[in-house]
Amino acid sequence: MQFKAEHISFRYTDKSPLILEDVSLTIEAGERVGIVGPSGCGKSTFAKIMAGYQKPVKGQILIDDVPMERKVFCPVQMIYQHPELAVNPRWKMKKTLNECFEPDEYLLEQMGIEKAWLNRWPSELSGGELQRFCIARILAPQTKLLICDEITTMLDVITQAQIWKMLLEIADERKMSMAIITHNQALAEKVCTRIVRISD
Amino acid sequence: MSNKLNWSRKMTVLTLVIFAALYLLIIFFWGLFMNPGEYAVNYDNKLLMPSIGHLFGTDAMGRDMFKRCIKGLSNSIVIGLLASLFSSVVALIFGIASAVWGGVVDRFVKLAVDLCMGLPHLVLLILISYMLGKGTLGVTASVALTHWPGLTRIVRQEVLHLKSSQYVLASQKMGHSPVYIAVHHMIPHVLPAYLIGLVLLFPHAIMHEASVTFLGFGLPKEMPAIGVILSESMNYITTGKWWMAVFPGVMLLIAVILFDVIGETMKKLWNPNSGNE
Numbered sequence: 182m183q184f185k186a187e188h189i190s191f192r193y194t195d196k197s198p199l200i201l202e203d204v205s206l207t208i209e210a211g212e213r214v215g216i217v218g219p220s221g222c223g224k225s226t227f228a229k230i231m232a233g234y235q236k237p238v239k240g241q242i243l244i245d246d247v248p249m250e251r252k253v254f255c256p257v258q259m260i261y262q263h264p265e266l267a268v269n270p271r272w273k274m275k276k277t278l279n280e281c282f283e284p285d286e287y288l289l290e291q292m293g294i295e296k297a298w299l300n301r302w303p304s305e306l307s308g309g310e311l312q313r314f315c316i317a318r319i320l321a322p323q324t325k326l327l328i329c330d331e332i333t334t335m336l337d338v339i340t341q342a343q344i345w346k347m348l349l350e351i352a353d354e355r356k357m358s359m360a361i362i363t364h365n366q367a368l369a370e371k372v373c374t375r376i377v378r379i380s381d
Numbered sequence: 382m383s384n385k386l387n388w389s390r391k392m393t394v395l396t397l398v399i400f401a402a403l404y405l406l407i408i409f410f411w412g413l414f415m416n417p418g419e420y421a422v423n424y425d426n427k428l429l430m431p432s433i434g435h436l437f438g439t440d441a442m443g444r445d446m447f448k449r450c451i452k453g454l455s456n457s458i459v460i461g462l463l464a465s466l467f468s469s470v471v472a473l474i475f476g477i478a479s480a481v482w483g484g485v486v487d488r489f490v491k492l493a494v495d496l497c498m499g500l501p502h503l504v505l506l507i508l509i510s511y512m513l514g515k516g517t518l519g520v521t522a523s524v525a526l527t528h529w530p531g532l533t534r535i536v537r538q539e540v541l542h543l544k545s546s547q548y549v550l551a552s553q554k555m556g557h558s559p560v561y562i563a564v565h566h567m568i569p570h571v572l573p574a575y576l577i578g579l580v581l582l583f584p585h586a587i588m589h590e591a592s593v594t595f596l597g598f599g600l601p602k603e604m605p606a607i608g609v610i611l612s613e614s615m616n617y618i619t620t621g622k623w624w625m626a627v628f629p630g631v632m633l634l635i636a637v638i639l640f641d642v643i644g645e646t647m648k649k650l651w652n653p654n655s656g657n658e
């Protein structure tokens with residue numbers, strides 16, 4: 182799948198200044214693109230636009246040269262910085278995990294998710310454990326591009342390394358593309374095949 | 382945390398709720414099907430002290446206070462039930478509409494809430510009751526029409542918060558329909574808050590019904606109601622007829638506290654952070 186963001190401009194309200202101005206980005210299948218830039222330069226906003234959570238003021242998102250469809254499973258999925266906000270606190274983990282498809286045992290093992298966690302509430306798991314669930318639940322076969330918005334920033338170094346190792350393995354296996362948004366230059370250099378810089 | 386411990390705490394809470402519900406149900410049905418003859422006027426037994434025959438004593442017209450209390454509380458529960466059901470349905474519709482549609486609808490609902498909350502509650506109650514000619518209709522309508530704003534705000538806030546939460550947005554991205562999201566994400570969140578609000582509305586409704594009646598803008602004098610009983614007893618309290626005020630007051634208090642206990646317990650049980658305790 183080829184992903185294209187063409188001439189994206191964005192502002193939050195009519196009066197506020199443009200946060201993004203004429204940004205274009207193409208991601209080919211299997212590519213891992215790192216998006217780096219200083220705080221407040223619009224990285225996360227761009228991620229939300231790429232995943233279709235925000236509509237750009239100008240420009241468009243194309244998937245294989247077709248505008249992104251709504252109301253069906255989106256091939257572009259996003260993982261957030263705070264997993265504890267991204268899971269329904271009233272659902273047991275099993276329901277959260279199976280919300281869009283049923284991950285098989287192999288995937289669970291790959292992601293390091295233990296069976297015992299499935300019957301717990303989100304408040305009984307740690308951030309790293311929750312983040313594994315957030316990733317596993319959207320790794321459906323239809324997911325072609327994974328947008329990772331600072332997904333390991335709040336985790337300890339060991340968990341960070343584990344999660345990235347798993348993600349890279351899975352991405353390679355499936356030829357899944359990734360867009361990796363991070364502050365961490367070293368991380369970007371380690372995991373990405375290409376790095377794009379957003380400046381103010 | 383052992384399983385046994387979880388169970389015992391849930392059991393204690395459950396027993397408490399069952400006891401409270403039983404007490405209220407017994408009063409409700411006993412009063413509902415009570416023969417009016419049981420609290421009829423009988424001038425032979427004027428102003429008797431509490432005894433085995435008349436548990437709560439009798440009043441100046443020789444009516445048995447215990448039976449009148451039960452009947453009165455039962456009436457109060459009916460009015461409270463009607464009022465809180467009506468209020469909660471209004472709150473649910475207003476709250477959801479305001480959060481989902483936003484814009485003009487939201488502004489209208491917020492204005493209505495502010496309008497209702499801006500006036501002192503009792504003044505509003507008296508105004509509406511007086512406008513509708515007092516009596517049962519006046520009290521029921523006034524109590525029903527003034528208890529929705531608080532709950533509306535809670536429901537609106539919950540739905541607004543959910544609408545923009547990451548897991549609802551993610552659910553949309555997974556291609557789930559609005560119906561799926563409403564059923565699986567929204568309702569499980571709003572329902573507990575709503576039901577707790579409903580139960581906690583109840584004591585308010587009963588108290589307000591009693592106070593409006595006490596002030597003379599409510600139920601007619603001949604109808605047994607806690608408010609009527611209490612306001613009558615005020616005339617006798619200076620002459621030492623304490624039982625006419627104390628027992629009905631205590632009964633009202635117990636009923637209100639029990640509803641409060643049920644509501645607070647539900648709150649604890651349904652909150653995911655304490656749900657497993």
